[in-house]
Amino acid sequence: MNQIHIKQGRIIDPANSIDRTGCVYIADGKIISVTNEPAGFKPDIVIDAYNQIVCPGFIDLSTRLREPGQSRKATFKSETIAAASGGITTLCLQPDTIPVIDTPAIAELIKDLAEKAQYPQIYPIAALTQKLEGTELSSMLSLKQAGCIAVGNASQPVKNLLVLRRAMEYAASHDLLLMFRSNDYWLGNNGCAHEGAFATRYGLPSIPDAAETIALAQCLELAELTGCRVHFGQLSCKRSVIKIHQAKKYGLNVCADVAMHQLHLTENDIAPFDSAYHVLPPLRTEADKQYLRQGLAGGALDSICSDHQPHDIDAKLGAFPETEPGISALETVLPLMLKLVAQQVITLEQGIAALSNNPAQILRLKSGALTPGFPADVCVFDPELDWQVNSENWQSQGNNTPFWGQILKGRATHTLQAGKIIYCLKQ
Amino acid sequence: MPDNLQLNSEGKLKHFLTIEGLSRRLLTEILDTADSFIGMTGQQVKKVPLLRGKTIVNLFFENSTRTRTTFELAAKRLSADVLSMSMSTSSTSKGESLLDTIRNLEAMFVDMFVVRHAISGAAHFIAQHTAPNISVINAGDGQHAHPTQAMLDMFTIRQIKQDFANLRVAIIGDILHSRVARSEIQALNTLGAAEVRVIAPKTLLPAHVESLGVSVSHNLTDGLADIDVIIMLRLQKERMSSALLPSESEYFKCFGLTEDKLKLAKPGAIVMHPGPINRGVEIDSKVADGPQSVILKQVSNGIAIRMAIMAMAMQKQGASG
CATH class of the missing domain: 2.30.40.10 (Urease, subunit C, domain 1)
Known part of the structure; x- marks a missing residue:
């Protein structure tokens, strides 16, 4: 070779x-x-x-490539080229594909699609519950054996805390990492913007930060109870950073990431109704953004993900609340990391670690470093x-x-x- | 610069989507223009040929009687050709997108859309995507704005109270879901009202409501002190099923406007309501039909104010894209 x-x-x-x-x-x-x-x-x-x-290739902890199921939005071919051009060499795929990644067959299909796209380092995240419905456990061990790197319920709610507890116990039994999106479905109330002055002025259905922090606090309690390793993905607010910081100090085996756009944008960027800024969790306040930045610099947040969600044009054409959330983000990760360095939020070494070595540690991958033999x-x-x-x-x-x-x-x-x-x- | 979209390169009205970002001078010009449409003798509005040959389409994606009718009458008094479409029973329920609906109507050489839609931001979206020669008037979008209702209320207030400078205005009820309240608060603050006070239980107030430039009270008895203008909001029945309120009767007990409560406001205070009224829920019939009520005056003024806004938005030579 x-x-x-x-x-x-x-x-x-x-x-x-x-x-x-x-x-x-x-x-x-x-x-x-x-x-x-x-x-x-x-x-x-x-x-x-x-x-x-010259640095280790980047590892993205939350990506959607839209295949299988929504190839009108994007394909493995288009998005793996985007990833490669952004310096990204490993992708973790959220399980909310169509069909959901809840059987070994779908996990294998993902691996096949990755091989065909000549970008083999794509790791599916297995659905925590069957069809992501939040009620019955998925066959986590079989999914792990089929190549899934972790389990998670994407953005879907788990029915109740008893189901979540059992899912976490079962995941812990097979030494599986839970990738958890903190969001209380009911408090979220189908909102599309942060509950604050901006949403109030524009009459937008809103999501309080408590929807995130309450779900986060509950899952932290269950992490202690069950011994499950948990990674909290795409945190968006100040109090989440504080909670993760406290949990780490206390000695819980948890880690967390933030989506790159949350470190650069706030709710005010939406004005008046720009659907390009429609994301979930929603863009929050300037204070939240500053706290997320501090959390990254201080180590409460371990890594930065792209939270890549490519869409077709129609998905973003409509009145703001009716448009689909998400940003196509693989290609802007690197320059936006460098912007944080230029703004002296983090050092270049921290920025690179947050995109390579830290996610590799979270996933226990032999990657994310230029170590001989890797x-x-x-x-x-x-x-x-x-x-x-x-x-x-x-x-x-x-x-x-x-x-x-x-x-x-x-x-x-x-x-x-x-x-x-x-x-x-x-x- | 979020709402420059509403103005052309000369600073004149092109679309009318929200009160936000419009100057006091422009709002006053709207009120003065509406005044000019009202005849010397009483409330009769004259027919004028200002928009002869123009085509106006009322696009109502949400039901409305009063607003649609007054827009229709206003367009006719301006001599425009007007077409009213009730979209809830039309092509959008067959899966056609909002943009496709607009494109199809554009192809029929329309000059103005009057839009009502259940989703916040719908009127902005249409204004951003429609052909540059077409004006868009927001007749209510979701919980965001209902600027023509706010202007007709300002018009009614000015008719009776002359000046905004010393006025204390209370808006009572479901502020959280009310586009009327948001637009009225912006209009009153722009026109220089001394105080805008919102009175409601916490469940019916949006987060950080003070940031809109209002004072807050959770108690009608205390909240009505020194008030010159009372604006009551309609309480939707579904607020009970979504656990925002326990019952209509408890709401009426706490926040319903009765003759006794009305006495707590300043003598000569006027009572307004954007309609439709829920008698016995937010307002007692004796007050709604009483001497201090100007509710029907609001409805008649709706025609003149909508004529003014449509006429101003159509004088848009040199319009920007």
Whole structure:
């Protein structure tokens, strides 16, 4: 197999505390050395990384590729190209596909689709309950054996706390990670915006932050009771960050992520009714955004996910509450992380760790680091390259991003997945 | 700049979607224009040829009698051709999207849409996506805005009280679900009312309601002190089934406007209601039909104010896209 030499880039590998200029040597799909040239190394391909950053490929904890079931919105083919062009080498797929990922057959179908798209590192998250209906447990062990990396109920509610308790006990028995979206369905009351001054002014059905924090608090209690490992996904408000911080301090085995857009946008960006900003959980206040940023910097939040949800045009054409929530986000993760660094919210090392090593630790994957022997999942990016979010530069089938038309700084130039170049920026 | 959409490049009214973002001068111009449509002798509105040859379509995705009828009459008094469509029984119930409905009607050379819709933001959406030569008037969207109702109420208040400067206005009832309340609060604050007070139980007030520029009371007896204008809101029956209130009778006991309660307001206070009235739920018949009630005056004024808004929105030479 090919030997690849990534030459003279600034290598940032948080897991191994590396930040220095040098070379990365790859053979047989694996990292074989960082900095020191192995004896007899004869590269087939040399990637010149001068003035660029070389880091572990990114791992996304929450993605929707819309296949199977909604290929009019997006396909594995379109979205894996988008992921690769964003420096992302591993995707975790939410189980709310059509049909739901609640049988080994569907999990295997996902793996097949990933192979066909020549992007094998796609991990399905198994449905926690059958059909995501929240009442009966899914066959979690069989799903794990079919390649599912964790269990979760996507955005769907679990019927009651007894079902959730039992699901968590069962997941813990098989050492499965629960990926939990904190949202009390009833308090959410079919809202589409944060319950606060903005929704009040525009008469939008609203969701209080308590819908998130109450569900979060309940699940934390059950994590202690059941011993289940829990990852809290897409947290959106200040009090959630405080609760996670306290739980970690207390010693619970929990971790958490935030969707990238929550670190950059607030409810006021919706004004007056821009459906590009319609997301769930909703964009909240400036204070919430600042707290999420602090939570990321201080370690209460472990990672950042894309929460990628591509849509067709019609899904976003309508009166705001009637449009579908979600942002097509794989391609903006890297520049928006760099923006947080530029705004001195986090260091570059923290930003890269939040996208690579930290999610790898959460998933217990041998990935997210440039450790010799690890699969060569690598992102080479130019941190200074300006590019416009427009149809020329965009790969996802979903154009539903609030950043459309904006000039963003920072772009992947080469993405390697297990030593295979899956993306190369045409200059 | 959320609501620049309403104004053309010369700052004139192009669409009328919400009170928010409109200046005091523009609101006063609307009131003055409405005044000019009311004849010298009493309330009779004259017929004028301002919109001859124009086509106005009333698109009502939600039921309404009063609002639709006054819009229709207003268009006719302006000599426009008017078509009223009740969309709840039309193509949208066959699965046609809002945008497709609009595109089809555009193809019939329409000059103005008057839109009522059950979803907040529907009128904005139509204004953003319709052809640049078409004006959109919001006749009520979800819980967001009902700006023509607010303006006809301002018109009625000005007729009786002349000036807004020293006025204390109470809005009583289901503020949470009321587009009328949101638009009235914005209009009263823009026109310089001394105080806008909302009176309701917490279940019927939206979060951070003070941010709208109002004072808050949960008690009608205390809340009516020093009030010059009382605006009662309709209480929908479904508020009981969604656990916002225990019963109609308990609501009437706490927040229903009776003759005795009315005495707590300033002498000469006027009583308003956007209709339709629930007698014995939010208001006692003796008050609704009593000497301080201006409820029917509101209805008649609806024609003049809607004429004014339609006429102003159609004078949009140099309109921006």
